[in-house]
Amino acid sequence: MHLAIAILLALAAVSLLIAYLLQRHSIIQVRRQLADADASSVQHLHLKLPLPGCEMERLVVAVNGQLEQRRKEQILHRSRERAVKEEIANLSHDLRTPLTSMQGYAHLLNDPAAPAAERQEYLEIILLKLAVMNNIVESFYELSSMDSGDYPLDRRPLYLYSLLTEVILAFHTDLIRKNIEVQLNLEESVRMIPLDEKAMIRIFSNVLQNVLRYGKSRLAISLFTEADKVKIVFANDTDHIRREDLPRLFERTYTSDPSRSSGQLGLGLAIVKQLVEKQGGGIGTALDGGEFQLVLTFGEY
Incomplete structure (x- = not known):
């Protein structure tokens, strides 16, 4: 046992x-x-x-x-690192281009033998390049503020018909100078919705600047209600935007101009996207037969 x-x-x-x-x-x-x-x-x-x-x-x-x-x-992390490197490279390029041009015209301006009319022309070009550089820096600062959350919005009931009309009127002279025919299809009965007025002015201004940069001869702007959603559609003909550009149009520093000859960064639409989404809206694009469409959608709140 x-x-x-x-x-x-x-x-x-x-x-x-x-x-x-x-x-x-x-x-x-x-x-x-x-x-x-x-x-x-x-x-x-x-x-x-x-x-x-x-x-x-x-x-x-x-x-x-x-x-x-x-x-x-x-x-x-690697994806963000690549994006930051690309942003820095593009920013360096787009700041260096007007800066190099300014240096050249500054040397010409410093020539005592240059006629007064030419010196005035050089000065105007330098001021124009300075404005381009200032716009780049301000746009980057604005995007940085959005990323850090230091971009407060004051959303109050807003009548989009009046605001959109005012912004279009402010760009009227520039659109005529560019020979762009404007067609407006704006419904006055569209309801008021809580939005930030300054942000919406920035959105409309950036979109119209994009039209002036890449538009060809016509622009149609529509404001209407569809399925209880308020929609704003900007449609313009263009030779500069390709179908393969659409997925990247809202990326920072992306531009559909491969040569970047316009001296502009692709920051305008990036700012538009962030401001629309911060207000609970949606944004989309389409390209059909040479017509580029940008659609902003705002729902119920």
Whole structure:
């Protein structure tokens, strides 16, 4: 009897020892896999459990979740890093272009033999280039303020018909000078909705500046209600925007002008998108038969 008990106890001890050794082996294997994850750039590494065990399985699942989260953060970080590098390169290019031009005209302006009329022309060109540089810097500052959340909005019931009409009127002379024919389809009965007036003026102004930059000969602006949504559609013909440009039009520093000869960054529509979305609206684009459409949508609040 005592011998049987001793044998059972010995077998139990051996079983516990084997279980301990197996668990220890699993832990060692998992630890090695973690070390490999830290030492390598493997993006899809998941830990594998050599031997089953309830608690160990839970631990491995939790660690795999952390590894997956780290992988996603690394991808996002690299994507942002590439975007920042591209922004810096584009910003440097677009600041350097007018700056180089200004330096050249400044040397010509400094020539005492230059006629007064030419000196005045050089000065006007320098002032124009300064305005371009100032617009770039201000736009970047505005986007930076939006990213940091330091861009408060004062949303109050706004009658879009009146505001849109006023902004269009302010651009009337520029549109005539560019020989762009304007057609207005604005419904006066569109209800008032809570929006920030200054933000909406900025949105409309940026869109019209984009039309002046890339438009060709006509512009149609519509304001109406559809499915209980307030919609504003800007449609203009253009030779500068291609179908492949559409997915990137709202990216910072993107411009559909490959030569960037206009000296302008693609910041205008990036600002429009952020301001629309900050007010709960939506924005979309389309290109059909050489006509570019920008659609702003605001719903119920």
